[in-house]
Amino acid sequence: MDNRKLSPSALEHLRQRAVESVILHGLTQIKACKVFGFSETSMCKYIKEYKQDKEASYSYKKRGVALGTGAKISSIQTDQLVRKMLTHTPDELGMNYTLWTSKAVHEYIESKYSVKYNRRSIRKILTKLGFTSQKPIKLAYERNPEKIELWLTETYPKIKTRATLSMLT
Secondary structure, X not given: OOOOOOOHHHHHXXXXXXXXXXXXXXXXXXXXXXXXXXXXXXXXXXXXXXXXXXXXXXXXOOOOOOOOOOOOOOXXXXXXXXXXXXXXXXXXXXXXXXOOOHHHHHHHHHHHHOOOOOHHHHHHHHHHOOOOOOOOOOOOOOOOHHHHHHHHHHHHHHHHXXXXXXXXX
């Protein structure tokens, strides 16, 4: 039986039953280990903790690495980064990029927060933040050469002259 996938509350309940079976009902620690799925080392530790702390020894803390541990930039800085990426393009921030690539994010973090990351780490951070890499389509599937030519020769020049005139006035 593998207890690692159980929730902390289920583990507390299981641990309590295992310790009670040894202390109150006289089950051997080895049999309790087999029945409840704990290692002999863990069972010995649980009994020892129960004898010292009684009921308080049953509580489990959240396992694993604490959130944000080992991060080079704080959660506030991460939030600022996401906000900038969603509201600005890199060229608006004085960078030589038009889109947010991992390289652009890497340079932005280094210049803004003076923190050096590996490029692979930047891609992991972006994935964790919900950004996925997108590959542009090389060629449209329903491409119409006549419409493209019409747009380039007639529509675009009109747009360009209107934009130039509006900038002058």
